[in-house]
Amino acid sequence: MRDRVAVFTVFALNGLALGSWASRTPALSTHVHASPGVFGLALLGASIGMLAAASVAGRIVERAGARAVVAGSTTLAAVSLVLIGFAPNVPLLAGALLVIGASVGLLDVAMNVAAVAVERRTGKPIMPVFHAGFSFGALAGSLAAGLAAGHDWSPARHLTVAAIVAVLVLLAVVRAVPGSRPEYVAEAAPARAPIRRPVLWLLAAVALCSAIAEGASSDWSALLMTAERGVGPGAAALAFAGFQLVMAFSRLAGTWAQRRFGPTRCLVAGSALAAIGLLVTATVPVAAVGYVGFALAGAGLAASFPLALSLAGDAGKRGDGTGGEREIGFVSAVAYTGFLGGPPVIGGIAQVAGYGMAFVFVALVAALILPAALAARRSRRREDAAAMVGR
Template sequence: MSNHRAIALVFAVHGAAGGSLATRIPWIQDHLQLSPGVLGLALLCPSVGAFIGMPTASRLAHRIGARTATRMLIALWCAAVALPSLAPAPVWLFAAFLLYGATAGMSDVVMNGHAVTLERRLGRSIMSGLHGMWCVGSLIAGGAGILAAHAGIDARLHLGVAAVILLSLGLLVSRDLMPDDAEPEGPAPRRFALPSRAILAIGVVGFCGTFAEGSSADWAAVYLSKVTHAGPGLAAASFTIFMLFMASTRLVADHVVGRIGQVSMVRYGGVVAAVGGVLVVTAQSAVQGITGFALIGMGVAAVVPLVFAAAGNQGRTPGEGVAGVATITYLSGLTAPAITGWVAGATSYRVSFAVITCAAVLMSVLAGTLGRGGAASSAAETAKEPVPAAC
């Protein structure tokens, strides 16, 4: 198996781990008899855990090697999937989610840093396709979780089996990751350092893209139900369509980046997402609203992969650059659904998605920051040169 295929499958396993647990949150709520407020606090814990763990991930990768760190952390992340369902009380659920979030964030940083290094070696863009594989893994695992929930299977059994299968798959496919001795020597990542101006600028683009993505994913069904009066089935389908368009765009985006470059890809993506936002804001029917959400998904699809690639190339080390920008995008993903809800409550649903449309426009305007300066030019830009099709 090639190094490229190996890291693509690692991304798919990572996505599947997250998708497996997401479908069983209602079971956990009912099992522990959690109020919406307590569940909301519990669901904040993964982000807190990720913020705590991510700054240490790049140092771990430097100390033991990116390949070894990726294998270890992907295994811990898959094992942690089963922990929330085993929690006997809310306090244990908080602890389980903290560990779950820490392993998620740390594995996210090291596998993206490893992917940036491989992208440099290949001399062409691969990050969007890798994140597309993450979406594929999430969708497959989410579908399996829906079937398990519909069949009434205990989440402890479902997630326990899923954890064992994914852990085994993660260890199997990660054997063929790029060897640690193939990675260039670099300075040790700092224990803590504020992101540089270049990383912050890239992070703002990532913040805008993740804001539009997170808000649309969480609020699409509610928006269509409340604004266009769509039925429950049609409203729920909006999320699936949004994710399908985002995943399919990521899978082909590397080829487009190879032709037009990462800056143009993000700039045009922002325009597409803004058009989608306008359709959502002006929607008089569910079909128009779903079309708008599909365009938002298509427009923001490549933003996070390209932001990670750009940050990895502009940081002192790939891991440090990815960690800096990942912190910003995680913050956006954490706050976006809440801010959208607050704006909708204070004004209206249409106004809240007008704000999201503005975020897409800002993302397009600031796209040029992905191509400025840095430790190395992004492979997404050098991908314009002819390269072998296989890796």
């Protein structure tokens, strides 16, 4: 159980870092005297750093081992939290966000590789449970940020404390994280690069659609509820909280669901449920229905991203039981483009046609997970059949 607890804790630390700084954006923008537009450009630094790091993280993990990358990237993320808190102006804040984005990009791939290693050791499909750790960590970080703001803690003080806690927790669990030595063997490397495998492009499409739909629900749910459903800011925040809570608890049930129905059926059912929930939220002008719709979306999207990464790791498995680092890195890098492209597209639709139509678009994106998952299963079967013929 030590490696399972350690990997779950690392996922929670990643969520804690995000919840800590993202929840203090109002105070951070005030501290650096940034207008909304300028502050939005600064926030792009995190997405750019994440995407750039994820594109090379697979190779780094393959050579250095998941444990070393988890330790280094988590430490770098903790340092970045301090830099964010103390940044005196917009350029330095953007630079600090770029660094934390890069560290999180490395950490995301490394912790998912470690999670796949635990799945292989136990023979249990527990990837969604690890991602539940991220959700609970993000919630804990948000709650702690709220308490810090309520007690008039500056971002510098709050994020420094959060960084110290993260490093102490990391020291307590890092030795139990799988991947203590490099597992890369040149002659055992996959014959085909990830970019040349259709199954990985399809799994990347699943992860990309999930990232766009999840990001939209997190970033725009409160705005929809206040602008078009007539609720106050406090009540509107409950839509985001409900989405995150339902997603977290649904991920805890992911192992049972995957064992009972299989990963593809879970992806198909989740896609349909998320699309229905988002479509109802977008089209029915009743606040209560909006809350229910976002809860359904949280349940439906809960397994999409973790299952896409788990299946990518399985697609890269070598005969000696190792492998999958490059495949997970490739799928993650494609998915992270959703964090760059999603907000401007959704914001543009909302500007022209309103938040309701924007969420109709998000519902369509969530629905695309269904055909991508089915196509990925067919593509993997064709690969397996071709490999058998080749033998």
